Amino acid sequence: MNVSGDEPHRVLVDGRAAEAVGVFDRGLHYGDGLFETIAIRDGAAPLWDRHWQRLCNGCTRLGIAPPHGEVLRDELAQVAGGAPRAVVKIIVTRGAGGRGYAPPGDVRPTRILLRYGWPEYPAAHWTNGVQVRFCRASLGRNAQLAGLKHLNRIEQVLARSEWQDPAIAEGLMCDEQGKVIEATACNVFAFAGGMLRTPDLSACGVAGVMRELIIELAAGAGLETRVEPLSREKLLAADSVFLTNSLIGVWPVRKIEEHQFGIDGTIRELAAKANCVLRGE
Numbered sequence: 001m002n003v004s005g006d007e008p009h010r011v012l013v014d015g016r017a018a019e020a021v022g023v024f025d026r027g028l029h030y031g032d033g034l035f036e037t038i039a040i041r042d043g044a045a046p047l048w049d050r051h052w053q054r055l056c057n058g059c060t061r062l063g064i065a066p067p068h069g070e071v072l073r074d075e076l077a078q079v080a081g082g083a084p085r086a087v088v089k090i091i092v093t094r095g096a097g098g099r100g101y102a103p104p105g106d107v108r109p110t111r112i113l114l115r116y117g118w119p120e121y122p123a124a125h126w127t128n129g130v131q132v133r134f135c136r137a138s139l140g141r142n143a144q145l146a147g148l149k150h151l152n153r154i155e156q157v158l159a160r161s162e163w164q165d166p167a168i169a170e171g172l173m174c175d176e177q178g179k180v181i182e183a184t185a186c187n188v189f190a191f192a193g194g195m196l197r198t199p200d201l202s203a204c205g206v207a208g209v210m211r212e213l214i215i216e217l218a219a220g221a222g223l224e225t226r227v228e229p230l231s232r233e234k235l236l237a238a239d240s241v242f243l244t245n246s247l248i249g250v251w252p253v254r255k256i257e258e259h260q261f262g263i264d265g266t267i268r269e270l271a272a273k274a275n276c277v278l279r280g281e
């Protein structure tokens, strides 16, 4: 199994080096579980507390017993192996179940940790901004799952299959009502009139840890963030637009289809602060 190019792969399943999970695992059958994608810097995970909190909240909402915090941290350190830069993905599923949706009473969660190489993106993505498109694939509204980083990512898979052009860094996704929610693997912010706006995620979308950090950093800098429904028109009328996730930090958007955007100094400052946190400073 070649997980990440030249890098020796490291995979732990329930604490043991392994390359496979059981064929009855409910994560495979139903997407019955959660995941976290975590940036590693010098073997550490600067955003760990936020990832851990989201994982625990997700487990509570889905009725999955959360992993033991110290065990998970220890496994994360093992898998990260002191790497200068890497990505560790944690998957927690409800565990193995019989045929049928009803979880067995004695089900035990499965814990999978995988290390990947650090994705190399062009430096211009941060300095000049990225070009993005709108996807045709939409996000279903379901308050029960909204915000969770659950394993069911077929909507994002379909959306990401819509383009191959490497010049397009991301695709924006709307809900069935046409409101902008996020990009395939990022949250989205619009800056206009000295204020940030980011879509309300109470019906769909992933509540990103970087989104949360940006809202806090903005508040610390006296910049208000409105969390509200965001139409395409409002997004396209913004002065600046940017994307966030816990690996990239902040990517300014320079173009959405034919619409060009500037990169306001406020956004550059915010991005610099987020990068400091990502570097563990």
Ligand SMILES: Cc1ncc(COP(=O)(O)O)c(C=O)c1O
Pocket (backbone or CB within 6 Å): 037, 156, 182, 183, 184, 185, 186, 187, 205, 206, 207, 208, 209, 210, 211, 244, 245, 246, 247
């Ligand atoms: C669908 C989706 N939305 C948002 C995000 C951003 O989340 P985070 O900031 O926690 O990385 C991701 C990250 O992978 C994602 O897959």
